[in-house]
Amino acid sequence: MRVEIVAIGTELLLGQIVDTNSTAISQRLAEAGIDCLYQTRVGDNLERIVSVINIALERNDAVLVCGGLGPTQDDITREAIALVMGVGLQLDKAIEEKIRAMFVSRGRAMSANNINQALVPVGAKTIAQTKGTAPGLICPVGPKVIYAVPGVPYEMMDMLVRSVIPDLVSRAGMTSVIRSRTLRTWGLSESALSELISPRLEALDVADGRTTIAFLASGIEGIKVRITAKAESSEIVDALLDSEERELKNILGEIVFGVDETTIEMAVAKEVVRLGLTLSLAESLTGGLISARIVNIPGASNWYRGCVVSYASDIKHELLGAADGPVVSESAAIGMAEGVRKVLGSDLALAITGVAGPESQEGRSIGTVFVGTSSEMFGNRAIQLRLPGDRERVRQYATISALDWLRRILSGGAPSTGLD
Amino acid sequence: MRVEIVAIGTELLLGQIVDTNSTAISQRLAEAGIDCLYQTRVGDNLERIVSVINIALERNDAVLVCGGLGPTQDDITREAIALVMGVGLQLDKAIEEKIRAMFVSRGRAMSANNINQALVPVGAKTIAQTKGTAPGLICPVGPKVIYAVPGVPYEMMDMLVRSVIPDLVSRAGMTSVIRSRTLRTWGLSESALSELISPRLEALDVADGRTTIAFLASGIEGIKVRITAKAESSEIVDALLDSEERELKNILGEIVFGVDETTIEMAVAKEVVRLGLTLSLAESLTGGLISARIVNIPGASNWYRGCVVSYASDIKHELLGAADGPVVSESAAIGMAEGVRKVLGSDLALAITGVAGPESQEGRSIGTVFVGTSSEMFGNRAIQLRLPGDRERVRQYATISALDWLRRILSGGAPSTGLD
Numbered sequence: 010m011r012v013e014i015v016a017i018g019t020e021l022l023l024g025q026i027v028d029t030n031s032t033a034i035s036q037r038l039a040e041a042g043i044d045c046l047y048q049t050r051v052g053d054n055l056e057r058i059v060s061v062i063n064i065a066l067e068r069n070d071a072v073l074v075c076g077g078l079g080p081t082q083d084d085i086t087r088e089a090i091a092l093v094m095g096v097g098l099q100l101d102k103a104i105e106e107k108i109r110a111m112f113v114s115r116g117r118a119m120s121a122n123n124i125n126q127a128l129v130p131v132g133a134k135t136i137a138q139t140k141g142t143a144p145g146l147i148c149p150v151g152p153k154v155i156y157a158v159p160g161v162p163y164e165m166m167d168m169l170v171r172s173v174i175p176d177l178v179s180r181a182g183m184t185s186v187i188r189s190r191t192l193r194t195w196g197l198s199e200s201a202l203s204e205l206i207s208p209r210l211e212a213l214d215v216a217d218g219r220t221t222i223a224f225l226a227s228g229i230e231g232i233k234v235r236i237t238a239k240a241e242s243s244e245i246v247d248a249l250l251d252s253e254e255r256e257l258k259n260i261l262g263e264i265v266f267g268v269d270e271t272t273i274e275m276a277v278a279k280e281v282v283r284l285g286l287t288l289s290l291a292e293s294l295t296g297g298l299i300s301a302r303i304v305n306i307p308g309a310s311n312w313y314r315g316c317v318v319s320y321a322s323d324i325k326h327e328l329l330g331a332a333d334g335p336v337v338s339e340s341a342a343i344g345m346a347e348g349v350r351k352v353l354g355s356d357l358a359l360a361i362t363g364v365a366g367p368e369s370q371e372g373r374s375i376g377t378v379f380v381g382t383s384s385e386m387f388g389n390r391a392i393q394l395r396l397p398g399d400r401e402r403v404r405q406y407a408t409i410s411a412l413d414w415l416r417r418i419l420s421g422g423a424p425s426t427g428l429d
Numbered sequence: 430m431r432v433e434i435v436a437i438g439t440e441l442l443l444g445q446i447v448d449t450n451s452t453a454i455s456q457r458l459a460e461a462g463i464d465c466l467y468q469t470r471v472g473d474n475l476e477r478i479v480s481v482i483n484i485a486l487e488r489n490d491a492v493l494v495c496g497g498l499g500p501t502q503d504d505i506t507r508e509a510i511a512l513v514m515g516v517g518l519q520l521d522k523a524i525e526e527k528i529r530a531m532f533v534s535r536g537r538a539m540s541a542n543n544i545n546q547a548l549v550p551v552g553a554k555t556i557a558q559t560k561g562t563a564p565g566l567i568c569p570v571g572p573k574v575i576y577a578v579p580g581v582p583y584e585m586m587d588m589l590v591r592s593v594i595p596d597l598v599s600r601a602g603m604t605s606v607i608r609s610r611t612l613r614t615w616g617l618s619e620s621a622l623s624e625l626i627s628p629r630l631e632a633l634d635v636a637d638g639r640t641t642i643a644f645l646a647s648g649i650e651g652i653k654v655r656i657t658a659k660a661e662s663s664e665i666v667d668a669l670l671d672s673e674e675r676e677l678k679n680i681l682g683e684i685v686f687g688v689d690e691t692t693i694e695m696a697v698a699k700e701v702v703r704l705g706l707t708l709s710l711a712e713s714l715t716g717g718l719i720s721a722r723i724v725n726i727p728g729a730s731n732w733y734r735g736c737v738v739s740y741a742s743d744i745k746h747e748l749l750g751a752a753d754g755p756v757v758s759e760s761a762a763i764g765m766a767e768g769v770r771k772v773l774g775s776d777l778a779l780a781i782t783g784v785a786g787p788e789s790q791e792g793r794s795i796g797t798v799f800v801g802t803s804s805e806m807f808g809n810r811a812i813q814l815r816l817p818g819d820r821e822r823v824r825q826y827a828t829i830s831a832l833d834w835l836r837r838i839l840s841g842g843a844p845s846t847g848l849d
Binding site for chain 1 (some may be wrong): 441449466712715727817820
């Protein structure tokens with residue numbers, strides 16, 4: 010089963026946005042064992058879209074068109090597919106009603122052009138919308154098929170996983186399985202990681218080639234080590250992944266903070282919940298970034314109290330009660346942690362202060378960061394970090410480094426200084 | 430002059446890397462006024478690369494192939510281009526010497542396969558390497574041309590700017606310039622915007638087609654209205670952009686909060702600084718997101734005091750002094766704003782409370798949000814919002830809606846309810 014991805018949008022051709030949709034779709038297709046041998050991007054032009062879909066249909070079994078399903082005049086994917094199929098468009102009353110109902114439920118007036126989204130090529134099936142207004146399409150063309158999904162990433166991904174891939178797999182009567190598993194790490198640079206893992210890379214090279222390893226530096230998400238296995242069944246693939254995960258965890262030890270979708274804040278949350286504690290934060294240079302990540306965790310309201318962003322220095326001293334003296338220091342970090350623990354009434358507190366730039370502060374250079382914690386269970390502790398990069402990157406690294414340090418303390422491991 | 434970009438690499442088709450090269454090339458082509466109407470990605474397979482280049486050559490004046498020029502067995506771009514041209518490959522002795530010399534100068538042994546990089550299709554010119562080993566290629570095919578550049582981004586960009594674009598411009602006898610300008614808006618849905626602007630779209634359609642308008646929903650960044658103009662000189666393009674910007678601002682009024690890179694927090698900051706105020710925040714459902722955006726603004730420390738994330742309800746009452754009663758309410762939003770203004774000592778405060786989900790709270794449905802503000806200058810005010818989407822999207826929309834509401838109050842405009 011061969012699928013070509015066709016991404017629609019003049020903004021792609023002008024370089025105004027990066028086509029991350031095609032990348033995300035490719036990953037999912039590869040994991041499902043479906044071949045994607047071509048990808049094409051074309052602008053909002055009817056004739057060219059039709060021509061690109063025709064070429065794609067000729068050299069593949071299926072075409073996945075992404076984008077151009079919205080309500081505006083430049084959304085012409087429906088029309089293009091109808092031309093390729095040689096059919097007309099008809100209004101789907103049920104979809105029209107759904108779109109109207111969605112606007113009513115949001116208390117918003119619906120402009121007339123939204124009804125365009127209820128037009129469906131004759132003979133096509135629709136993929137129900139759960140997150141937006143435009144439905145997706147499944148359009149048979151002889152023995153082949155054209156899928157259309159919206160260009161909004163979360164709407165696209167929802168339809169891809171829920172409908173397009175299952176449909177492809179059932180059409181293909183599928184075969185070999187490819188799956189990946191990602192170990193998320195913090196505490197070593199990509200090159201140090203790669204050196205540490207090189208014996209495994211060599212061992213896999215001389216083995217049967219069914220398992221491969223790749224690295225992906227992902228900023229605030231850590232450095233990812235992705236294991237990919239390909240074999241004739243899910244069982245064998247899972248066994249290969251399990252085995253390699255064990256090997257790598259043995260080598261990497263506690264720098265692995267999570268697997269697959271486990272973020273650093275989830276890893277911290279797990280420890281906080283396990284220990285039955287409540288948490289509060291005091292942030293300076295990160296300005297609320299750590300807090301914003303913590304509240305992403307479902308159920309955080311059971312153990313997360315809140316945060317004081319003490320951006321002005323006097324708030325660190327007056328509201329939080331940090332002793333007078335420099336605010337970019339170990340004692341300020343501990344003082345902020347003790348203070349916020351008291352002010353917001355939590356068992357455990359994490360505090361962060363430092364220099365994000367663009368200028369140095371109190372004679373401390375950009376990237377100098379102090380993290381402190383305060384609790385009955387682990388006492389008062391602090392650590393100094395030296396982080397690379399500009400304002401934005403210092404903040405991102407500071408966020409993951411502070412959370413990773415807390416994770417290690419809570420899980421009883423040895424703290425690291427972030428990027429060794 | 431029409432150019433198709435062909436990106437080579439199986440890793441692109443597996444979704445292992447994002448194709449940022451094509452985006453970067455598109456931007457440069459657009460700036461130079463060269464049309465790019467198609468982009469294609471294909472894996473390291475000779476037959477498929479040849480077929481893709483042939484199709485691209487048919488529908489364009491030029492093809493820019495990116496990647497597959499390295500020394501390893503899967504680098505087959507040279508061979509594919511020679512097949513398309515119907516010629517053989519010959520060793521370029523001068524390039525061979527340069528490659529050998531480069532290894533010597535780096536004190537590294539050269540593996541034999543590096544000599545493959547000195548193979549050139551008969552009749553092609555080379556683009557000298559200044560940053561790596563593989564030269565680029567300029568390959569005439571009748572009146573058309575194929576360019577090949579390496580996939581390493583800085584090597585690609587160097588050859589693109591130094592050689593490919595000047596060659597394209599001279600072939601085209603060039604001329605036209607394309608530029609874009611983006612108006613950022615908040616307060617109307619994409620479809621309502623499009624309807625409001627439709628007279629302009631029609632006027633532009635019947636005009637000379639040099640100016641076009643497109644929409645882009647960008648979550649927390651608002652809905653963007655992008656004006657693109659194409660003409661024979663920079664002066665005319667800028668005049669077209671100026672004129673259309675005026676037309677659209679007349680129609681859209683105060684929903685336009687910024688142009689190009691001006692974010693909503695920058696628009697708020699501008700008003701806060703203009704009025705000589707200091708700002709503090711109290712956040713509940715957004716958990717620090719608004720604060721994290723405010724601190725991105727250079728110089729925020731001059732006027733931004735800080736934030737209390739009162740995630741636990743009792744913090745809203747006890748630390749911030751909001752009156753007892755429901756916390757998802759107008760009075761709680763005002764109470765939080767008054768409280769944080771006092772606790773953090775600012776002239777102006779913005780507060781936000783509401784239901785992000787996954788469950789309703791105090792009988793209020795998901796997406797119900799109250800925003801409050803407190804200051805001498807504008808008094809105590811609050812507004813209720815009804816926002817669509819899941820937990821993540823409610824937070825994003827709440828952030829931009831709250832900041833936009835504050836912007837309108839500070840600039841003396843009429844507040845809106847967010848997504849009308």
